[in-house]
Amino acid sequence: MGFDLFIAATAVVLAIIATWLTLRFFFAKREGTAAKQEQGMQSADIIVKGGYEPSLITMKPGVPITLHFDRQETGECTSHVVFSDLGLDAMLPGNAHTDVHLPALAPGDYPFACGMNMVHGMLRVEDDGKDHSAIQHNGQTSAAVAAPALNAVDALDNERKAADERRKEIKQLGRLVAIGTVLTLPVFIVSMLSMAGHADMPAWLTNPWLQAVLITPVMFYCGGPIHKVGWPALIHRSPDMNSLVSLGSTAAYLYSLIVCIAGPALPAGSREPYFESVGVVITLVLVGRLLESKAREGTGKAVQSLIKLRPRNAQTISPDTLDQGEHAWHDPNNQTTIGVDDLKVGDLVVVKAGERIPADGEVVAGTLDIDESMITGESASVHSSTGSTVTGATIALKGNAVIRVSQVGGDSILAQIIAMVARAQATKAPVQQLADRIARVFVPVIIIIAIWTFAIWVSFGPQPRLAHALITAVSVLIIACPCALGLATPLSVTAATGLGATNGVLVTSAKALEQARNIRTVVFDKTGTITRGTVDAGADPDHPSYTSDTVKPGSQQAVAALRKAGVRTIMLSGDKAEVAGRIAKQVGIDTVIAQVQPDGKAYWIEQLQHQRNADSTNSELIAMVGDGINDAPALAQADLGIAIGTGTDVAMQSADVTLMSGDLRGVLKLINLSNATMRNIRENYAWAFGYNVIGIPIAAGVLYPITGWLLSPMIAGLAMALSSVCLVLNANRLRHVRIGDDLAAGSADTASPATEPTIIIDEHTTLSRPSNAGHGHPTNHPTNHTVNHKESTMDMHHMGQMAEANPADGNTATDPVCGMSVAVNDEAITRTYNGTTYYFCGEHCATNFSKAPELFLEK
DSSP states (O other): OOOOHHHHHHHHHHHHHHHHHHHHHHHSOOOOEEOEEETTEEEEEEEESSSEESSEEEEOTTSOEEEEEEEOOOSSTTSEEEEGGGTEEEEOOTTEEEEEEEOOOOSEEEEEEETTSOSEEEEEEOOOSSOOTTTEETTEEOTTTSOOOOOHHHHHHHHHHHHHHHHHHHHHHHHHHHHHHHHHHHHHHHHHHHHTTOOOSOGGGSOHHHHHHHHHHIIIIITHHHHHHHHHHHHTTOOOHHHHHHHHHHHHHHHHHHHHHHGGGSOTTOOOOOHHHHHHHHHHHHHHHHHHHHHHHHHTHHHHHHHHTSOSEEEEEOHHHHHTOHHHHHOGGGOEEEEGGGOOTTOEEEEETTOBOOSEEEEEEEEEEEEOHHHHOOOSOEEEOTTOEEOTTOEEEEEEEEEEEEEOGGGSHHHHHHHHHHHHHTSOOTTHHHHHHHHHHHHHHHHHHHHHHHHHHHHHSOSSHHHHHHHHHHHHHHHOOHHHHHHHHHHHHHHHHHHHHHTTEEEOOHHHHHHGGGOOEEEEEIIIIIBOOOOOTTOBTTBOOOTTOOBOTTHHHHHHHHHHTTOEEEEEOSSOHHHHHHHHHHHTOSEEEESOOTTOHHHHHHHHHHHHHTSTTOOOOOEEEEOSGGGHHHHHHSSEEEEETTSOHHHHHHOSEEETTOOTHHHHHHHHHHHHHHHHHHHHHHHHHHHHHHHHHHHHTTTHHHHOOOOOHHHHHHHHHHHHHHHHHHHHGGGGOOOOSSBTTBOOSSOOOOOOOEEEEOOOOSTTBOTTTTTTSOOOOOOOOOOOOOOOOOOHHHHHHHOOOSOSSSSEEEOTTTOOEEEOSTTOEEEEETTEEEEESSHHHHHHHHHOHHHHHOO
């Protein structure tokens, strides 16, 4: 039968209608479901089953939120819900209800997605015309209203639950693959033998009804996990890979049933069933899922290995035993074994060589040589004696000691590291934005391609047209893999943050991980960062001096490596020019800004940014490295804030990255980690885009006119099943990358020859600094000098005394966090605590104050 104009015209018209309906279904404006309002809260019920229902929820600003998730499925895809803008990752156990609490949010859209970035939803906080600047400032949510940070206990619990659910899924998938293989194999073998020309097989073996009996359990039982997710996702207008597999396999299955029931009524050449394709595709997809689940275990193994480091038990003694001397606390008869989860602050525990330290604490007797590499990434042991602080889960290599417990549970350093890594993995890298936009339209586009593929083949293809049209359309649906686009970045970020944690580099967000590779200027604080921070003997406690301060090990090597790589180095110091210049020359710093006031560091970061922004061709995302409380505004102002882990909590909270060892060579590790991660992400995108760009046209039959070759749905299923596995395996390669303390542009083994640095004297005063200083806006400083104070860590007691609320006279107040003088006016950033209003230089200081006001106000 030749070309039929009527059939062709009908097929084209139907394809146009189907295309319009598809576009309308997926992209028509959605009406949001309003949240329920009650007792000063707002809430919404969300069903998780192949998608989020409802997927768009409208909220009111300024009111706390509770989301009731009812997850009616299992499997890894929707086992987490991630609010990337808020840095929140919540575990959703299978077939269970979970409440996720969010704070009051400012007007705007807050997207959320599954852990695999395939199922999407949206919280839309509607603008009510009121001023909500207290809720959100410059795009950064403040601590009083931001999403609650995932605490360490929850992070540990989530990791355990995720591991348990993955093990259950692997077990279930293994069972389904076995059943699918047993039932599909006979049908597949018979089909292949028939295609090879073996016509002497018994008729009952080729009976399509026998194939239907064998494949139907495969379709509905083995394929159940696919269809239970795929069809609801399609109905919710959030289709994913499962939706495409469900569409394709269902089309092939129904066509094969029609062949069984009414085969003679079909055109000649179109009377062959495709049950073998249905069985093989579903089984291969399950095999791919099984391989992917096993491979995905690797991306999170760094964090899981940290969890496993915690010892189970501890040996405690009473204070009386400690008073009796070493022989007494050494005696096992005076020790009591308890679980580490039962330890309390103040307990005394005995640690011996070869044991892991059960909790964070302080050595009160004895000495220990400790391997802290699991925290700092440094292999050299640390000697600890009376008064030294120690970290839980690190290994005592030599000696014996009694430790007084200072932090337990979620407050421990290990737990905080795990929580920080979990939060980082819940954020989204900028590079992912393009893939997200493509992924959201990917499935509708694939469905439209399949529609037109069917129409073209049924209109213009060779006989048997109907069979060819079905094969190509089903192959297009099955070979497409949208999850490859969604997974490309999250997989690499998960592996990279875990790798960083085991090397003492804690990255707080995927954005920071991406930005670090573009560092072209590094600004260092001097005291406690480049140097040890040793105060001169006999110095005034209120105005300490650091004339005799010595350079930290590794500082020279770090600066040398940065300079060889073309990175500009700048040092900020409160010391006089001759002192700061001497240190800078010793280390190899390019530029020194001396006599900087405690609040002036953010100003100089800002000036560097203005200098950069003035050059439209300059895109160098400027890094600040610091350790003190007075570094917090500068860390927040910098494009990338890097805190020294040996510094203060406030500095670390204001930073994007924390270097646990305090060694500046960690900056080099960070840059190398960023480069390795972005290279891995680019490779993943090459796999994802390349696979789909090549596979989909081949499945549609573009090679048929040249080669006469069509892609079997079985081959398409195999290719699709392996695509995500390739991405996971590639991301897992990051786990084995060595992020050394040198850069590709040169070795950091030796310091560069001492050079004369450029020295700049800071002539700006601390008085009447505008309230937005150090937070992204130009600052005009008076030029008169004030008394030159030496650089100081500004202890909490001193800042508490400086705090000034609601001043009756004058127009300035002192920020209780960083000590900066800020203007008192209607535009000032304020927080009220116990009826008193406090003024802040910016949102980061206000954020830190809100977390623990009493910490900054204690007398």
